[in-house]
Amino acid sequence: MSQTTSHTTTDTTDHEVASPSLDTAVLEEVLLGRWAETRRVSRALAAEERFHKIEGLTKEDHRERVLRQLHDLVSADAVHRAFPREFGGADSHGGNIAAFEELVTADPSLQIKSGVQWGLFGAAVLHLGTEEHHRRFLPGIMDLSVPGAFAMTEIGHGSDVASLGTTATYDPDTEEFVIHTPFTAATKRYLGNAAVDGKDAVVFAQLITDGVNHGVHCFYCHLRDDDGNTLPGITITDDGQKGGLNGVDNGRIRFDSIRVPRSHLLDRYGAVTADGAYSSPIESPGRRFFTMIGTLVQGRVSLTGASVAASKLALIGAVTYANQRRQFNASSPVQEEVIMDYQLHQRRLLPRLATTVALSFAQEKLLAKFDDVFSGADDSDENRQELETLAAAIKPVATWHALDTLQEAREACGGAGFIAENRFTTLHADLDIYVTFEGDNNVLLQLVAKRLLSDYASEFKDADVGALSRYVASQAQSTVLHRFGLRRALQSVQDTGDERRSANWFKQTEVQRELLTDRVRQMVADVAGQLRSVARKPQAEQAATFNEHQYEIINAAKAHADLLVWESFTEALEEVEHAGTRQVLTWLRDVYALTRIEETLDWYLLHGRISAQRARTLSPYINRLLARLRPLAQDIVDSFGYTADHVRMEVASGAEQERQDEAMEHHRVLRASSEAPVDEKILVKRRQQERRSQRKGG
Amino acid sequence: MSQTTSHTTTDTTDHEVASPSLDTAVLEEVLLGRWAETRRVSRALAAEERFHKIEGLTKEDHRERVLRQLHDLVSADAVHRAFPREFGGADSHGGNIAAFEELVTADPSLQIKSGVQWGLFGAAVLHLGTEEHHRRFLPGIMDLSVPGAFAMTEIGHGSDVASLGTTATYDPDTEEFVIHTPFTAATKRYLGNAAVDGKDAVVFAQLITDGVNHGVHCFYCHLRDDDGNTLPGITITDDGQKGGLNGVDNGRIRFDSIRVPRSHLLDRYGAVTADGAYSSPIESPGRRFFTMIGTLVQGRVSLTGASVAASKLALIGAVTYANQRRQFNASSPVQEEVIMDYQLHQRRLLPRLATTVALSFAQEKLLAKFDDVFSGADDSDENRQELETLAAAIKPVATWHALDTLQEAREACGGAGFIAENRFTTLHADLDIYVTFEGDNNVLLQLVAKRLLSDYASEFKDADVGALSRYVASQAQSTVLHRFGLRRALQSVQDTGDERRSANWFKQTEVQRELLTDRVRQMVADVAGQLRSVARKPQAEQAATFNEHQYEIINAAKAHADLLVWESFTEALEEVEHAGTRQVLTWLRDVYALTRIEETLDWYLLHGRISAQRARTLSPYINRLLARLRPLAQDIVDSFGYTADHVRMEVASGAEQERQDEAMEHHRVLRASSEAPVDEKILVKRRQQERRSQRKGG
Structure with missing residues (x-):
């Protein structure tokens, strides 16, 4: 152990080594943590060029590329981890997130659009729906045959979700919910998958039955037909160019009294009977609300x-x-x-x-x-x-x-x-x-x-x-x-x-x-x-x-x-x-x-x-x-363990070192040669010294 | 004067008014300052749609648009203020900058590309050149028939300009300077106007004559012919997509021993005679250097x-x-x-x-x-x-x-x-x-x-x-x-x-x-x-x-x-x-x-x-x-005095107020009607109270 004694330059104690030997392999493992293997698999995917962001694309081209990447993730069996084993998932919740967060190194738009599809849209069906919903909706969500939006945020309410304006009023005559946007501020906004790709959506709305508002619940709705046409009563506009994440097609949705069957209420935490009676396993409206938005x-x-x-x-x-x-x-x-x-x-x-x-x-x-x-x-x-x-x-x-x-x-x-x-x-x-x-x-x-x-x-x-x-x-x-x-x-x-x-x-x-x-x-x-x-x-x-x-x-x-x-x-x-x-x-x-x-x-x-x-x-x-x-x-x-395929930065490529070495070698050769120009500053100093010594001498 | 006396909520003294009347017109004038009139003229231009940035353009389209805008600025007589009266300028240095800084509200790329052309390229000729240089170069610079680059920064040297690697070695036999990039790190980089538009450039290089390096000086060089082809000995590459300012065509220039006539040295602060003798009106090399980079x-x-x-x-x-x-x-x-x-x-x-x-x-x-x-x-x-x-x-x-x-x-x-x-x-x-x-x-x-x-x-x-x-x-x-x-x-x-x-x-x-x-x-x-x-x-x-x-x-x-x-x-x-x-x-x-x-x-x-x-x-x-x-x-x-045409933000347009008013009116009407749903929370509270009173009563 090399110990130092100086008081001013070091503060190492008896237990400390002044220059400890860091084992980067050990540190890499420590940082990879519990889901190391999952992270490695996900990093291997993120290193592939097909998943990498290309700078300077138009938002249209970027969106297309990211949608294609999502399909590639499905093919690579990379999106299933959080889903139940019976649907081909792995019931691995921590591992699923560990895998998705690594995708940010490829393109944050890829991470976010995946997050919308499987982490929000899919997870809402998984956590707020019952087995029946899982059987009907999860397969299409998992294989991306049904891209979907998570329609929670409204123009007027982002942070205060409990005050959302969209209503879902139960009609016992037809056993349907009427989803409605009663004013402009209640328009859903900033929804990934809404502007172009979304076929369906989970829509958060105030559930009203029998004259009582039971608070925010989640409903499964169709947005577009198989040809991509918006369904009647639904108006979708594109949120347009954003500050970033332009590979994600954010948009707004307005509902004009569209009707969804009663079975489309994801009713694990709040159900409505055919005749309109409401019940919930969670008695406190406050706690129920936090459960509803738990997907977040x-x-x-x-x-x-x-x-x-x-x-x-x-x-x-x-x-x-x-x-x-x-x-x-x-x-x-x-x-x-x-x-x-x-x-x-x-x-x-x-x-x-x-x-x-x-x-x-x-x-x-x-x-x-x-x-x-x-x-x-x-x-x-x-x-x-x-x-x-x-x-x-x-x-x-x-x-x-x-x-x-x-x-x-x-x-x-x-x-x-x-x-x-x-x-x-x-x-x-x-x-x-x-x-x-x-x-x-x-x-x-x-x-x-x-x-x-x-x-x-x-x-x-x-x-x-x-x-x-x-x-x-x-x-x-x-x-x-x-x-x-x-x-x-x-x-x-x-x-x-x-x-x-x-x-x-x-x-x-x-x-x-x-x-x-x-x-x-x-x-x-x-x-x-x-x-x-x-x-x-x-x-x-x-x-x-x-x-x-x-x-x-x-x-x-x-x-x-x-x-x-x-x-x-x-x-x-x-x-x-x-x-x-x-x-x-x-x-x-x-x-x-x-x-x-x-x-x-x-x-x-x-x-x-x-x-x-x-x-x-x-x-x-x-x-x-x-x-x-x-x-x-x-x-x-x-020891962060990312390769050049993840980093993809010229500044980290070693190019700077090559340039420095080349410049250094040039100067070395020049100094050794007889043609090296003298620096004027040196001449000026020399002249000053000469003058000074002349004065002293004189 | 309304005085307040509470100690905890106010600290106004005898001289202060608790709710002073701010005169926004007065404040606007104070903030406009000495060059108020020039600012107003420039703001009027910046308010015109033709100068506004369009989001989401490719860098090629954005560059074209900004070049067109620069020509429009010339037509609008908006770029001449800092130049001498004899060339149609106004000798107004403060006013010139006040005018240019307002252009940022239209598009920062417009401000920066203008700054490159007239504030750096033009200003270098103006401040480092002599009258002869002014007569030869300023007219083309001012009317933008000669777009130009300010070639100072190198890949290897941004902050330490005094250590630039590019050399300009005087050859008395031909009365020319040989401009040369001796190693990759000395390649000029991040130069606006270089990648596409620049015909000429002012190039900062170590002036070497008679075996002595006299430090960084500025040389006028041609980059491209009239057809836009790069001249022999000059290699230009595009810096490509940037984090912003993609309306400016930044690029890199490498010189392979190109020759410029002796007269192309901008020699106001340092001159070389035909036979290679160097002289400068500023004796200190340090002070001379700071004068050379004074354009910055x-x-x-x-x-x-x-x-x-x-x-x-x-x-x-x-x-x-x-x-x-x-x-x-x-x-x-x-x-x-x-x-x-x-x-x-x-x-x-x-x-x-x-x-x-x-x-x-x-x-x-x-x-x-x-x-x-x-x-x-x-x-x-x-x-x-x-x-x-x-x-x-x-x-x-x-x-x-x-x-x-x-x-x-x-x-x-x-x-x-x-x-x-x-x-x-x-x-x-x-x-x-x-x-x-x-x-x-x-x-x-x-x-x-x-x-x-x-x-x-x-x-x-x-x-x-x-x-x-x-x-x-x-x-x-x-x-x-x-x-x-x-x-x-x-x-x-x-x-x-x-x-x-x-x-x-x-x-x-x-x-x-x-x-x-x-x-x-x-x-x-x-x-x-x-x-x-x-x-x-x-x-x-x-x-x-x-x-x-x-x-x-x-x-x-x-x-x-x-x-x-x-x-x-x-x-x-x-x-x-x-x-x-x-x-x-x-x-x-x-x-x-x-x-x-x-x-x-x-x-x-x-x-x-x-x-x-x-x-x-x-x-x-x-x-x-x-x-x-x-x-x-x-x-x-x-009182900042910008109009909607400068601000151009939906958040500042009043649209939010309209939406809030609409929502408020909706809720007011709903509360007044008999159909307003009751909030479940209220019902739950009412039920709890009933239970409590039953318990007490029972």
Whole structure:
């Protein structure tokens, strides 16, 4: 073991190796996770040229290509995994998503159009329909003879699905539902498969029978006949050119009192008898609603995984390029610097690399939870709600992270980053809408926050008034302590200002856990206290108070998401047996945790959680950690396990290295030859020196 | 004057009106600035359909369309302003850029291709050539009979122009320069007008004569004959599809020892006699180099202005939509909230609105400085360097701000934001490269930082050793003070924790100035101290120390840019006579300053500049300021003065309002009729109540 002793340049402890040997094969396996084999199969498909996006196609050509690719996926037996074995599926829910998220490397439009067909349209029939529906509809959906739309979102309602305007009114005389768009804002919009390919659709509408609105339910409807003509009463318009994903044919559908038979209600969670009586196995309308839109959870998990995969591609490109590209020669007159050696470049790329690895583990945990619930292994109400909260927390941070990483990688490659063949820009354009899809990120974070607040409230549900008062008092005391910085003062006494001791503190797993947890807990408690004070006031006043703290609430939810990601990372790395690999993962985990804390350092200072002395050492310590990770960056991105057929970026092809080598060789030969021109600057300096020595001499 | 007295909801002082009357006509004039008339003329052109971008065109069609538009600009007499009067120009440098930046509203490709032709290719001939060159080349450039490329950037060198690989070796036998690409990395790349349209080019190359390399100079070269065939020795390839700006035909050029006559050296700042003797009016090779690439300053100013214009379009779209769009009904069972009323939405849009207005004033100041230098009114060396630093500081923050604002506006409009016709995504795609163009943002910030460091060093240039020691000691003392929080402690004593008093402190112009200035000063001093300690060490060690502080240095430059923007805003608003308008601008300026301070609050806490007591009141105060600005947001974006023909977004067209009104009317009629379905939730609640009362009764 090579140990270092200097206090200022390293903070390795007795357990650490200064230059650990990362085993990329081990790391690749760790990152591939539980569904490694499925991922390998899917990656092999994604590496085939027929599935690759071609830049610059018109949207018509792109749509045709992607539809053809979907048929190819069917032929390759790649779309069946989540469906029941009796229909040729594999009942593998986690594996199914793992497979689909890998398709993003071929073309995000392919991932999304597949997701619409099998993950939304098909999954709605599977999860909301009964066996009869499965027998009638699943075969055509699975073999793509019936492309279909998932008609949930309306022009007027995206986030607030419960308020959809489309109605499905039961007519007992004919035993049919009348599906109707009562006003323009209730027009279904942004529906993949609607503009061109969709034959059928699952339509979400307010189920009304016998004068009562039973809330949003799902209906199976025909859109077009076998010749592709739109059926009477249905008006479809094309959403046209989009910012990205132009291989998906999004469109709008308006229903003019079309009629579907009673059997077309997907009635697993809410049924209507021939004479119009409504019944449901789920008594609470609220819980029933969340079950109806539960299909979206699958979409959220899939978008999260695809975002992680796209972030990996971005970093493979940017890190490889930064290890070959040279610019400016600050430290040597002969050779320019590799740009990965610049501290700023390390600051730009390596924390994003750490977060990408962190999210990779978070996605693995999310997939496992998803599989537990959807396979039925553990689909208790509590576990389902936990899954919903986990997905609602991770999807926002992962999708935003992908956009941020793609953009930074694009900029880090300069002009080359802007060329479409390097894919940063087009992946950014395609993934842009992932932050809105299947639940707007901010709306999802608000869901998370509400869950945190209600969990917090339920802690005191059964407490007597005395317990509550004591708690409030202790909270207040703690606030007073924080307010007057006594806790901080206490910490200051223990602090010697020794940078090494401070670094040793920051890298402790338990310290990180406490800092990240404490922030969530305190933020939730603070807002809960505010909300409690108006709990018995009129609705409008409660809403106003909530709104006055909305920004805090969303920040608390983000902090919670960060904590969940950190926990996934920490759990995963503790299971890695290879010491060098575990060491590198620990550094990455530390970078993830400490950059999160650095971003919100003002909060930790204001709340007395970190003393000023310690806080001052944080950024320098992060810089040293990054410098330590820098030589490992290429190995880390290589261990993502994507081949040149997945990456397909000129910046990652080695072409830059060839050009640098050629230029270097040219300069070497030139310097060796007698014809090499002298630099004027050197002449000028020489002349100045001569003049100066003349003056001195004279 | 309506005064309010509540401490918690308002912080208006005696001078302030709680609901000031903003005069949008006044604000529009203030924002139009000195070149208002020119802007109006250019906006009138930009409003014409023939100049508008059509989404979804192939790059070939888009390129053709933009070339046609350039000819239309010539016909409309819109491209001549910066050229000398004798060639039909107006010698108006500031006005010229003001006019061009408005074209971004029509199509960024149009702005950029115009910029290549007249702002780079033409301007290089104008500024680096002599009268003879003007007579020979300018007429064809101005009337677009000679489209041309600005061949500076190479595959291997974008940021470090001084190290370009292309050589121009003088051959006295034929009185020609031999232009040559000695290796692949020296191939010119990303050149607008190169792939298809360019007939000629200005080529930047190392001028070598008589065995001496005199550094980068500019040469006029022919690329294609009249039939569009590439001339012998020249190889041009198409850069292909890009992330945006596909109306510009970027390409690569490789030179195989082509020969140009001696007269084709643009020799205003460096000439070669027939027998090969070199001379220059600028003795310092460094200063000569900066003069040679001075044309880029014009580009930086133009990109800054276009970024401000694009940010304005984004906010017009997002604010208008947010004032019409409704989602969720937290405070009322009947009507949903307008999303602009959500605190989070205010946090997302209003600080960006404040920054956009701030940058509008910063651009006005930059334009004035540019005009001073380029018109010759004040082109002293010092003023030119100030212009370069100002442009290098403002261009990064403005271009990044545009991307950030376009992205946030896109997300704030949900799915609608992703439809290409709403332009957020396509403007983002087009402006993406502005952060790299004409100087990578981080490289520019490093230039700024070096200027700050050298200014700082020059303060002590003439000081004797004693003065320097005293200064260092006082610095150290101040650091000690900060380190042990004594300054903060002092402030704490004065702080009563009164929120109103704290708000009154934060909104003082001088307090903001001191906080923003102090941060730059201290950061620069800290880094300068580190660099001073290695000033006499070998080059490699100095470079390593610089690199260890690069992240800090870039942050110092950003802080400096923020300060410059703040100063522009403050100077501008003080000249506004209309009290209500000045009041609103002051609030916007406060939001700009305070959100900057909020973002870096940890720095202010760690350096004892703001006490914890005071710091705690900052975010709540910003929230209140935003709530106060919220009712004015629509008026502010309306006063940007763009018409529907500039904005061209469905989200800003009023269509959303129409849909909301229609839906509202539908619900009103339904509620009034006897057929309105009852909500199941209400029934369930009623049933629960009945059961409860039965239990109680029974």
